[in-house]
Amino acid sequence: MKRARGLARALLPAALAALVACTPQAPPAPTNSRVAQFGELPDWRGYWIAEGMLSDISGYTADGPTAPLRMEFQGADAPWKPEQRAKIEAMVPALVAAAAKGKSTGWGYPMMMQSFAPMQFLITPGETLVMNFYRDVRHVYTDGRSHPKPDDLWPTPWGDSIGHWEGDTLVIDTIAVQRPGILFVPFPLVSEKARYIERIRRVSADRMESQFTIEDPETLTGPWTFKLAYVRQPALDRLIHEAFDNDRVEVDAQGELLTIKPPQR
């Protein structure tokens, strides 16, 4: 009897362990540390449009559809290598012709970071999402991972982004951006070897600022640096994504210029 009791006592831990192993595991509840991590992150809530890019009812700025805009990714001040500058000049007729006939359903990266489209920054402890009205989406991983190995990476219109926080500044490193871009004008005219560094910070309730640097050994003589800003849009209470179901713009009968199709009855 005494021996049997001893045996039971010896087997009890194993039996309990087996019972625990067979019990279905509930998903782990959020830990206090996860909540604390959220609490340490900046508050970038709201909807933002790049400074100078606010649309009027026409869809263009209030200055009119052909008013000059300072769009940094065109590269007016970029340190182009002479051969790239010559190449861009040679591309002019094709760019102009393509622009007159081209259409697009989004901006791609990096154009989406200075566009007319309202955008949102959704910050979590391990990842920040940058999204806009046209469903351009960037996943910026801030969990300490590296970019995939070069052999396992291929160019996409939004590239591969990793980031980290330096205080309240989000530093983003993006590579593998597909060129030309998906917009009807393919700016910036850099190569797929380009690296894009952003340092984004909310400087006031209604303004964020970004220092942008592009490095590209193929097309630039050195870092191309400029600043962008984003202005909060208090009238936007949601980011609305829509079906692309009333595209009435088509190339005219001469095949040279876009025009408006009559409405469907």
Add this chain to the structure above:
Amino acid sequence: MHSRHLAWVIGVLLPAAAMNAQAHHSAAMFDDSKRVTLAGTVREFQWSNPHCYVQLLVTPEKGTAREWSLEMGAPTYLYNLGWRPSTLKAGDKITVKIAPLRKGGAGGLLLEVTTADGRHFGGKK
């Protein structure tokens, strides 16, 4: 000359012809050097993507009504300016200022709207 050419392309021409666009198409289709004022009746207000449209019936003093297709920005852009699908209704009398289609025809880019009750939208404030 080369750098001037580049400035023309990158700094001036492409913004005018292409870049100042709401991600869907170029502005080259509209003649921004011209303005046309039309007074008419809304047949339909299309709250749609990638563009909203006003279908405006314009009746000349002599002749029959002609329907104009007037392009606007995408709904989100209008929403940000306080517009909703109900802002214009069929039957509304409005006056508009447009940049006409470069190739001609009854169409253009809608720049400003004034409603019969005196509300004004668009243009420089």
